[in-house]
Amino acid sequence: MSSRTDAKKPRIGVFKFASCDGCQLSLLDLEDQLVALADAVDIAFFPEMSSNMRKGPYDIGLVEGSVTTHHDASRIHDIRKQCKILVAIGACSTAGGIQALRNWNDSKQWVAQVYAHPEYIQTLGMSTPISEHVPVDFELRGCPVSKHQLLELVSATLAGRKPSIPTYSVCMECKRAGNVCVAVAHGTACLGPATQAGCGAICPSFNRGCYGCFGPAETLNTVILADRLLAGGRPAEMVARDFRSFNAWAWPCRQASERKATS
Amino acid sequence: MSVETAPRKKNGTIKVDYMARVEGEGALFVKLKNDQVQDVKLKIFEPPRLFEALLRGRHFNEAPDITARICGICPVAYQMTAVQAIERGLGIRVHPMVRELRRLLYAGEWIESHVLHIYMLHAPDFLGYRDFVELAKDHPKQATEALRLKKLGNQIMTLLGGREIHPVSAAVGGFYKTPQRADLEKLADELKWALDTACSKAEFLAGFEYPDFEQTYEFVALSHPSEYPLNEGRLVSNKGLNLDASQYEDYFVEQHVKHSNALHSVIRGRGSYQTGPLARFNLNYSKLPNVARQVTEHCGLRVPCLNPFKSILARAVEVVFALDEALRIIKLYEPPPAPRMPFEVHAGTGYAITEAPRGIQFNKYSFDEHGLILSVKIVPPTSQNQKRIEDDLRNFIPTIVSQPVEEITRRSEQAVRNYDPCISCATHFLKLILERE
Numbered sequence: 001m002s003s004r005t006d007a008k009k010p011r012i013g014v015f016k017f018a019s020c021d022g023c024q025l026s027l028l029d030l031e032d033q034l035v036a037l038a039d040a041v042d043i044a045f046f047p048e049m050s051s052n053m054r055k056g057p058y059d060i061g062l063v064e065g066s067v068t069t070h071h072d073a074s075r076i077h078d079i080r081k082q083c084k085i086l087v088a089i090g091a092c093s094t095a096g097g098i099q100a101l102r103n104w105n106d107s108k109q110w111v112a113q114v115y116a117h118p119e120y121i122q123t124l125g126m127s128t129p130i131s132e133h134v135p136v137d138f139e140l141r142g143c144p145v146s147k148h149q150l151l152e153l154v155s156a157t158l159a160g161r162k163p164s165i166p167t168y169s170v171c172m173e174c175k176r177a178g179n180v181c182v183a184v185a186h187g188t189a190c191l192g193p194a195t196q197a198g199c200g201a202i203c204p205s206f207n208r209g210c211y212g213c214f215g216p217a218e219t220l221n222t223v224i225l226a227d228r229l230l231a232g233g234r235p236a237e238m239v240a241r242d243f244r245s246f247n248a249w250a251w252p253c254r255q256a257s258e259r260k261a262t263s
Numbered sequence: 264m265s266v267e268t269a270p271r272k273k274n275g276t277i278k279v280d281y282m283a284r285v286e287g288e289g290a291l292f293v294k295l296k297n298d299q300v301q302d303v304k305l306k307i308f309e310p311p312r313l314f315e316a317l318l319r320g321r322h323f324n325e326a327p328d329i330t331a332r333i334c335g336i337c338p339v340a341y342q343m344t345a346v347q348a349i350e351r352g353l354g355i356r357v358h359p360m361v362r363e364l365r366r367l368l369y370a371g372e373w374i375e376s377h378v379l380h381i382y383m384l385h386a387p388d389f390l391g392y393r394d395f396v397e398l399a400k401d402h403p404k405q406a407t408e409a410l411r412l413k414k415l416g417n418q419i420m421t422l423l424g425g426r427e428i429h430p431v432s433a434a435v436g437g438f439y440k441t442p443q444r445a446d447l448e449k450l451a452d453e454l455k456w457a458l459d460t461a462c463s464k465a466e467f468l469a470g471f472e473y474p475d476f477e478q479t480y481e482f483v484a485l486s487h488p489s490e491y492p493l494n495e496g497r498l499v500s501n502k503g504l505n506l507d508a509s510q511y512e513d514y515f516v517e518q519h520v521k522h523s524n525a526l527h528s529v530i531r532g533r534g535s536y537q538t539g540p541l542a543r544f545n546l547n548y549s550k551l552p553n554v555a556r557q558v559t560e561h562c563g564l565r566v567p568c569l570n571p572f573k574s575i576l577a578r579a580v581e582v583v584f585a586l587d588e589a590l591r592i593i594k595l596y597e598p599p600p601a602p603r604m605p606f607e608v609h610a611g612t613g614y615a616i617t618e619a620p621r622g623i624q625f626n627k628y629s630f631d632e633h634g635l636i637l638s639v640k641i642v643p644p645t646s647q648n649q650k651r652i653e654d655d656l657r658n659f660i661p662t663i664v665s666q667p668v669e670e671i672t673r674r675s676e677q678a679v680r681n682y683d684p685c686i687s688c689a690t691h692f693l694k695l696i697l698e699r700e
Binding site: 017018019020021022023025026028029031032034035038043049050051052068069072097098099101102105107109110111113114115116121123127143144199200202203205206207208211213238241245246 | 309310311312313314315316317319321322325328329332333334335336338379383387393394395396399406407410411413414417424425426427428429431432434438439440517602676
C-alpha cells in the first residue's frame with residue numbers, strides 16, 4: 001500500500017466500540033473480494049487487519065460497537081469529524097447490542113456481580129447506539145451484519161448511489177427459501193414478521209424461530225407481533241425476553257418487550 | 264501506533280498505544296531501567312460488556328445464542344462450552360453423531376480462526392509486512408491459498424450453522440437441525456485439496472526465521488484417551504494436573520496483581536501457565552493423525568516445543584489435524600435419529616471445558632427448576648494466557664534490548680501475537696491504570 005498509488009483512492013477507516021469484533025471480521029471473511037477491495041480503496045485505519053494505521057480524514061468510516069464508556073462517548077465525536085460518510089455497522093452500533101440489557105438494570109450492581117473490584121471499572125450505566133451521539137449517514141443491521149450487504153454498502157457509497165439494502169421482513173426471505181412457516185405449522189415463536197431481512201432467513205431454515213438479530217425495520221410492527229404472541233398463550237416474561245436480545249434497545253423492541261396480555 | 268523513547272537507551276518506556284492485528288482493543292506498556300525490564304503490562308481497554316450478569320434470568324436455551332456474541336472470532340467455542348455445561352447440569356448425553364457433528368463444527372472454527380491468525384495477523388510479523396495485503400503482493404500464491412483455506416473453515420460452519428459468525432444451529436441437547444449425508448459429502452473434494460495444501464503451507468511457515476527463545480512452561484490442555492481434544496477430556500498439564508471440569512475452580516484462580524488492575528488467571532500456588540495450540544500440541548502429540556505428525560516432522564518441530572514463536576507452526580499442524588478430522592467425520596456420518604435429545608428441565612449446575620482455537624475455555628452454569636440461569640462463570644483463554652504473555656515479554660525483551668527501540672517494539676508485538684490474544688473475549692479484563700516512577 002504505497003502512498004503514491006493510494007493518494008487518489010477513497011480512504012476507509014474501521015473503528016471499534018463495545019462489540020464482539022464480528023462485524024469488522026465480516027470484512028476479512030470476504031475471502032473472494034478482500035484483495036480486490038484492498039486494491040480499490042485505501043484501508044487507512046483498520047487495526048484488526050493492519051499495523052499501518054493512518055490519521056484521517058476518511059471518506060467512509062465504518063463504526064462497530066456501542067458506546068459504553070465516557071472515553072468512547074467523546075471518541076465518537078472525533079471520529080465523526082474525520083469521516084465524510086459515517087456508517088454504523090451491526091446491532092451494537094445501531095441499537096446498543098446485547099450489552100444494552102444493562103439499560104433496564106442497575107449496571108453498578110452488574111459490575112459488582114462480575115468483578116471482584118468494581119471500583120476499577122469505568123463504564124456507563126447505559127449502552128447506546130452511535131446515532132444517540134452523532135449523526136449517522138447509514139445504519140447496516142445485523143448481529144452480525146451480512147458481509148454481502150457490507151460489500152454492497154461500500155461499493156454503493158463509493159459509486160455515489162444508494163445501497164440496495166431491502167427493508168422488508170424476514171418472512172419475504174423465508175418464503176423465497178421455500179421454508180414451511182415455523183410459526184404457522186409448528187406454533188414456534190418467530191420474530192421474522194417484525195425483523196428486517198438480510199440474514200437469508202437462516203433460523204427458520206434451521207427449524208427454529210427467528211430471534212430478531214437484524215432488528216426491527218421501520219415499516220414492520222413489533223407491538224402487533226408481541227400481542228399476537230401473548231394472545232397465543234406465550235407468557236409475558238418470555239415475550240419480553242424475545243424482544244430483549246441483540247437489538248433490545250431499539251425503540252420498537254423496547255415497546256414490544258413491555259406488552260402485557262390483555263385478557 | 265506511536266513509539267516513544269524517553270530518554271533513548273538504557274532507561275525508557277516502550278508504548279504501543281493501540282495493538283494492531285489482535286482481536287479487540289489492547290495496548291502494551293514496557294518500562295526499562297539500565298537495560299533491565301522494570302515492568303511489563305498488557306493494557307486492556309476493551310469496555311466490559313458484563314455477559315455474566317446479563318445472562319442471569321435468561322433461559323438456558325438462550326445461552327448458546329447470547330454467549331456467541333462474546334466473540335465474533337470464536338462463537339462456536341462459546342456455544343459448545345455453554346451447551347455442554349448445561350447438558351451436564353441436566354444429566355443428558357447427546358447422540359454419538361451429534362457429538363461428531365459438534366467436532367466438525369468446532370473443526371470449522373479452528374480452521375477459520377487459525378488460518379486468519381497465521382496468515383493475516385501473525386505471518387506479516389515474520390516477513391516484515393504491516394499486513395496481509397502487503398504479504399499478498401509479494402506472495403500471491405500463499406495468500407490466495409490461505410484465503411481459500413479460511414473460506415473452507417467458514418463453509419463448514421455455514422453448512423452446519425447457517426452462517427460463519429454467530430451460527431444458529433447449536434442447541435442444548437444437540438442441534439436445531441442436522442444435515443443429510445449428501446450435504447456433508449459436498450465438502451469432501453475441497454477438504455482433500457485443503458489437506459494437501461495445508462501440509463505444504465506448513466513448510467512455508469517453517470522456513471521463517473524464529474527467535475532463539477525458549478521458556479519453561481506449564482502447558483495446560485484437555486486430554487482425551489483416544490482423540491486430539493476439542494470438546495471433551497480431562498484437564499491436564501505437564502506438571503501433573505489431571506482434573507475434571509468440575510474441579511477447575513479448586514486449582515485455578517483469577518487474581519488481582521498488585522499495581523495492575525488486570526485479572527490474571529493463575530494456577531493456585533504456581534502462577535502463570537500457557538494454554539492454546541502449543542500446549543495442546545505438546546500434551547497431545549500422540550493423538551494427532553499420521554498426516555499431522557508427518558507435517559510436524561517436515562517442519563522440524565520437536566516435541567515438546569518450548570519456543571512460543573513456534574506456536575504459529577503448532578497452529579499450522581492443528582489446521583492439518585482439523586481438515587483430516589473433518590474428512591474423517593464426513594466419511595462416517597449418518598444423520599442421528601433426532602437432531603435434539605428430548606429432556607426434562609430441572610434445576611442444576613454444570614461445568615464444561617472445551618478447546619477454543621486460542622486455548623481452554625471454562626464455563627459453569629447454574630439454573631433453577633424453570634431453566635432460568637442463576638449464575639454463570641466464563642473464563643476465556645486469553646485471560647488465562649495474559650499473565651504468561653507478560654512473563655514471556657519480561658524474559659524476551661532483555662534478549663533484544665540492544666536493538667533500536669522500533670525493533671524492540673515490533674518484536675514485542677510479535678511476541679504478544681504468539682498467543683493470538685482475543686481481547687473481545689475479555690469478560691474478565693479490567694482497564695489498567697498505569698503507574699510511573
